[in-house]
Amino acid sequence: xxxxxxxxxxxxxxxxxxxxxxxxxxxxxxxxxxxxxxxxxxxxxxxxxxxxxxxxxxxxxxxxxxxxxxxxxxxxxxxxxxxxxxxxxxxxxxxxxxxxxxxxxxxxxxxxxxxxxxxxxxxxxxxxxxxxxxxxxxxxxxxxxxxxxxxxxxxxxxxxxxxxxxxxxxxxxxxxxxxxxxxxxxxxxxxxxxxxxxxxxxxxxxxxxxx
Ligand code: URA
Ligand code: SF4
Numbered sequence: 001x002x003x004x005x006x007x008x009x010x011x012x013x014x015x016x017x018x019x020x021x022x023x024x025x026x027x028x029x030x031x032x033x034x035x036x037x038x039x040x041x042x043x044x045x046x047x048x049x050x051x052x053x054x055x056x057x058x059x060x061x062x063x064x065x066x067x068x069x070x071x072x073x074x075x076x077x078x079x080x081x082x083x084x085x086x087x088x089x090x091x092x093x094x095x096x097x098x099x100x101x102x103x104x105x106x107x108x109x110x111x112x113x114x115x116x117x118x119x120x121x122x123x124x125x126x127x128x129x130x131x132x133x134x135x136x137x138x139x140x141x142x143x144x145x146x147x148x149x150x151x152x153x154x155x156x157x158x159x160x161x162x163x164x165x166x167x168x169x170x171x172x173x174x175x176x177x178x179x180x181x182x183x184x185x186x187x188x189x190x191x192x193x194x195x196x197x198x199x200x201x202x203x204x205x206x207x208x209x210x211x
Contacts, residue, residue, distance in 0.1 A: 002027040002123035012134040017127070018045040021100055027123040029101035029116070034065045039096025039131050048094055052210050054137035055079075056128065056147035057097045058179060059116050065102035070095045075180045079143075082180065082196065086203035094135045098150040099124045121150050137172055141206050144179025152176065163202040165209065175209070177202035
């Protein structure tokens, strides 16, 4: 059965976890990825003293896979802009993903993002739980349905419950919102602007919970 469990060390030191994830063979996704991308704050792995907010995305994208850092590609750039508009300092946020290896398929010359399945999200969950235990955030923001599924279960619907504080056993309070990629995919300028404003509103909500 696919699971990262036996690859996750007992230590809750983030530098130890960050090294160990590179050896994970908990599902097949490591095979076609450059490296595992663990969570971190901007400054780099290790120091999370004083971090109150954790954000969980889906999985690394093309850029993240190459650079080994979460949310550094187009979705990350948009996330940075929206965080700033919501008055959240990204350097204080621990950013990670539900799945640590990039899942893709070749489409001509590009590596096209493929949505991770329930089994991969479940297999990778021990890493996410270890990060939550290591960081001990006051609030977790789930970006999109994969992250919400990882922490709130498959029945959770982001569209119905976005921006509403959630309580789940054994976890800090959580808030779910859309994934910034959904804003990038919006077809018209109007749609994009509306999605962007609603996203920033959810981030402001997170900020006000922490205040
Ligand atoms: N999308 C994600 O969900 N995570 C990343 O790190 C980058 C893009
Ligand atoms: Fe391990 Fe997660 Fe990578 Fe699968 S995606 S190999 S479970 S780190």
